[in-house]
Amino acid sequence: MAANPQFIKYVDDHQADFIDRLRQAVEIPSVSGNLDYVKDVEDMAEFLVKQLTSLGVKVEKRPIGSHKIGETEVALPPVVIGEIGNDPKKVNLLVYGHYDVQPALKEDGWDYDPFKLTPDPNGSGRLYGRGSTDDKGPVMGWLNVLEAHQKLGLELPVNLKMVFEGMEENGSENLDKFIASEKDKFFKGVDVMCISDNYWLDTKTPCLTYGLRGINYYEIKVQGPARDLHSGVFGGTIHEPMTDLIAVMSKLVSPSGEILVPGIKELIAPVTADEQAKFEKIHFSLQDIEGAVGAQTTLSNDTVTTLMGRMRNPSLSLHGIEGAFYAPGSKTVIPAAVKGKFSIRLVPNLGIKNTTDLVVKYVQDEFAKLGSKNKLDVYLTHGGEPWIADPNHYNYRAAHKATVEVYGQEPDYTREGGSIPVTLDFANILGLNVLLLPVGRGDDGAHSTNEKIDTSNYINGTKLLGSYMYELAAIDKQ
Amino acid sequence: MAANPQFIKYVDDHQADFIDRLRQAVEIPSVSGNLDYVKDVEDMAEFLVKQLTSLGVKVEKRPIGSHKIGETEVALPPVVIGEIGNDPKKVNLLVYGHYDVQPALKEDGWDYDPFKLTPDPNGSGRLYGRGSTDDKGPVMGWLNVLEAHQKLGLELPVNLKMVFEGMEENGSENLDKFIASEKDKFFKGVDVMCISDNYWLDTKTPCLTYGLRGINYYEIKVQGPARDLHSGVFGGTIHEPMTDLIAVMSKLVSPSGEILVPGIKELIAPVTADEQAKFEKIHFSLQDIEGAVGAQTTLSNDTVTTLMGRMRNPSLSLHGIEGAFYAPGSKTVIPAAVKGKFSIRLVPNLGIKNTTDLVVKYVQDEFAKLGSKNKLDVYLTHGGEPWIADPNHYNYRAAHKATVEVYGQEPDYTREGGSIPVTLDFANILGLNVLLLPVGRGDDGAHSTNEKIDTSNYINGTKLLGSYMYELAAIDKQ
Structure with a gap:
């Protein structure tokens, strides 16, 4: 079931408001693991709590212990959990994001103040700022979806639970314990999960990510x-x-x-026919990797071999x-x-x-x-450990349909060469099918200077997250 | 011809004075290549000039250009040259030493102030201090020889030229140019050369060093x-x-x-019978190297193989x-x-x-x-380049005899595994047989904390340098 057209229209009509929400989030320099920013990380948690509360979400800040930064013992950033909707007929969706960011200093080589969201003056639509794509953009995307439904008086098509942490850039300390301790409480009844904390393989093709090395x-x-x-x-x-x-x-x-x-x-593990087919469909050329690497130094001249070398x-x-x-x-x-x-x-x-x-x-x-x-x-x-999800699970099929609706093209099915440890914690402790649904592009520079998100990715990403909920509600669960 | 017995007696009788001379030298922290010590290096050159002048030597301080320390252009420490005696019937001996030292700070781990000559309070005879063995001890040794002869009214048995530099610990910058430019002036007529700037292989056996890798x-x-x-x-x-x-x-x-x-x-180059014999005579056991290294990790269990591995x-x-x-x-x-x-x-x-x-x-x-x-x-x-001298040259034979006289034992014939670049400059530019005649022991810790010279090495070293001159004067030059 495609998303409610009112929702799509609302998103189109409120781009400026949504960018302003991201601007507010980026302006809070929530750098985790640094004594100078402990207060800012707390402020960012509080920002989320206020926003979510105003959007009708039942929110809690949960302490998860303390850690040492240098010689100083400080509280870990709280986990912000929220839920909205508890209709037993609806799918129970859990989403994850993180509200902390990597360090950033102007003098590292940023063209602009990293903690001011700065639109590219050349009009490319790029929005520069630390956290713009990792991971405040996707997190604000979920808030945008909630705002649209609240303002339009629309019921969400799923029951939504949210978990936002403030230590992802520092090893998600104690998050695994929190998940385990809340397995039969807050996380009880969750059917599927979605994490938006990775990126498209290239700059043009949306993708669903079903594995991590x-x-x-x-x-x-x-x-x-x-x-x-x-x-x-x-x-x-x-x-x-x-x-x-x-x-x-x-x-x-x-x-x-x-x-x-x-x-x-x-x-x-041997390559299955389904895997082989998914790899062959990926939009990718050797020039993509040569461009990223800055040299012609691939081990193989074959694209599928190169992709498998990276992913599987x-x-x-x-x-x-x-x-x-x-x-x-x-x-x-x-x-x-x-x-x-x-x-x-x-x-x-x-x-x-x-x-x-x-x-x-x-x-x-x-x-x-x-x-x-x-x-x-x-x-x-x-x-x-490595992780792989069933990419034919209804969770993925719903995201596939949502991608086609929003972007007019089928997503690539990718796997990440690197690790995203929280994925395994959720998948293994809660026994869930986890969908990795990227919002940003492969060139966003998540941990680099001049991190950015493209306006189109931010706005279409908001539509994608909403549409995914609608497809999830409607899809054949078999 | 053994040394004049009056000379030997004078040295024995004036140990305290000689130690005091070394004390004065060590107290000038002549650390080269460091802006904070530029004045001290100059003071040390001046100390040498004054001492030598009072000992009847014709002395000059020669500028050799400038260099950069960090961003600051400063004059290189001068080369101090001196000569005494010009009897055409005598051998013309050139000796080299350096008056600069390695850096040293008490907090590096020294037991005492590195710039106060400190006798071991346990009575071992060790004299601790930066430069005590590298190279102020040997340089003061020459001054002691001169003092003894002056005070005794004895003529030196050779014509002596001396060259003391203040940049040895920093690459002897411009010394090669100075040698070349003075080849037919100050250095004209020199027959043989002696450098005392290396160490015995062990702590017991005097040696003559005839090669460097x-x-x-x-x-x-x-x-x-x-x-x-x-x-x-x-x-x-x-x-x-x-x-x-x-x-x-x-x-x-x-x-x-x-x-x-x-x-x-x-x-x-193939091993000659003479070389083989010299290596076999060296006082050395695997325990010596295992002790220095702190582990039983020699490539060979054979001492000659190990020595050749290090030296040739x-x-x-x-x-x-x-x-x-x-x-x-x-x-x-x-x-x-x-x-x-x-x-x-x-x-x-x-x-x-x-x-x-x-x-x-x-x-x-x-x-x-x-x-x-x-x-x-x-x-x-x-x-x-590697360097090797003829160990059967009269220069070496003279030092051999002097060693036997002073120490009552034959010297080992060693080669150093490391390089002493000034040796090559003198040997090659001036075309001289150069003798490396160590004064200190293998455990002196030349560049380390708690650098020391043993009193017996300092005093016997003074005798050795003097006796070497006497043997040099008398030896069959064929």
Whole structure:
């Protein structure tokens, strides 16, 4: 069922008001994890509470404990929860967003004050400001939808629950505990979930995102001498930890990107026909990635292979070495202890544990082959499981129809190469089908300078979120 | 001819005076290359001028241009030159020392004020202080020799020229130009040279040092993407510069220390019987190196192999990587451009150029094998030739005899694994046999906190320098 035409018209007629709502939100510099902005994060929570209350939502601010910023113990930003509607005949939709933002300083290279929403003076429609797309734009989108229905006197087609956190940019501390503790209370009865906190793959094609790669981050520590040594005095006499580490690190991944840890490849879930079809339909060219990367350096010249390399296959990246010389210039040091850092992006069925078992054994075996007198340790520093949702679930089918209505084109079905840990928390703890429904474009620069959202994405995004509710209400749930 | 017994007695009788001379020198914090100490370096030059003048030496302070410290252009510390004696029947000896010191702050971990000469209160005879062994101790040693002869009314057995610089700890800037410009003036007629600016191999055995390894320092730069990338978004799609760099770096040296660059091994000058014998005589055990290193991690369990590994064979050390992640913690970055840093210690006949030709070709060939779309550049950042002197030259034979007289034992014949660039400048520009005649012990901690010289080394060192002059005067020059 397409959205009520009055709703669509209201959105079109109130673009300026909606942009003003986003302007107010951006002006509150709700940078989480920074003592200087603790009050602003609280103000932003309060802003949400007031807006939601005025829009007829039953709202609560929930404390979720405290954390340390530097040496100071401060309360974590509250979780703002709200609900509107409890008709047992309607679908129960849960939406998530976050009201905190990444740090931003004008002197980082912003063209404008990052905490003033600034329309591009060249008339491109871009709205610059920290949080404009990550994630205040989408959150205000939901508020816009509520405003339209309230002002038009329309009932929402679904029962809506909302959860907005203020620590997403700092690891969503304690949110998992909150979800678990509220599973049979606030979250009871939720049917499906929608998160708008990622982006289109390109700048033109709306998409639905049904998977995320996980990540296992490892360190390989090699230590020998008790202290750093001078290579003139000791070079040629001892086993150098850097030599051992570089030898082991060179055995992890081939220059063509193949993970060399035995057993990894065999774990990867086979590609289904449906998946293959979805990948082949994605609007994408090698020029897109070359443009983003700024160089012609793709591993493959085939688009589907490249997309699968990003979204559904594991990858291994060597990030760096701690303890070695890293500054410009020359230093003739033999580092005493070095830590190589690498990570593996996980996909079904590469889990934290089975992958780690293979990695640890392989690294130890390869080190043993070197015959070095140094000592090696290899360990996981943190892990995040991969996630995949059923993209044929009615939650996705509803979003698909809404996308066609708003944008006049079918969405791409994408998966993110990176992780969005809250997705897994909601999906696993609550046992929900989670839809990732992006509002912004691939070039929004979420964590960068000059973060922006295009006006058309913000306004069409508002329509999309509303239309999705209507389709969700009407769709065949089988 | 052994030293005049009056000289030996004078030294024994005036230990306290000599320690006081060193105390005065250490109290002038002549840290070169630091704006805060420019005046102190000048004061130290003036101290030398006054002392030398009072000891009957014809002294000059020579300006050698200016340099920048930060943004400030300041005069380089002057070279202090002095000469005493011009008897055409005598050997013309040139000695070198430096009057500047490494930085030192009490809070770096010194037990005492680094600029107060402090005798060990436990009575070990150690004299702590910055510059005590590097290089004010040896320089004061020469002054002590002069004082003894002046006070005793004895003529020096050689014509002595002295050159003391104030920039050794900062690259001896412009000293090479000064040597070249004075080759046919101040340095005219010099027969042999002695530098006391290195150390015994251990804490018990005096040594003569007849060789230094050179060094070629290289960078391998690999660049691909135009900017650092997120491994979640781009891992598995592009050629990662770190993967390429680690692969190439792993091909440079084996875990057993063997340089894998083809052609290097073949260039190494064969070991002569005389060399072999000298190495076998060195007082050294694996425990010495394990103690210095703080771990049992030697490449070989054989002492001669280990000593040759340090002194007469090339070695390749991987120092680190610039541009990659190096801090504690985790960062999921794909670095856009990385520079691997390594150096090769050079020995006869591995020169700067022939070694670089082999290295550059090999690295380029190995990179080509990877089939990467990234770009690699490999280049020498600085080079220093190896140096070796004839240890059977009369200059060495004289020092050998003097050592036996003062210490009652034959010296070890050692070579330094590191470089002392001024040695090459004097040897090559002036065409001299240069003797490296250490005064201090291997555990003096020249550039460390709690730098010290043992009283016995300072006093016996004074005797050694004097006795060396006497032997030099008498020895068969053939």
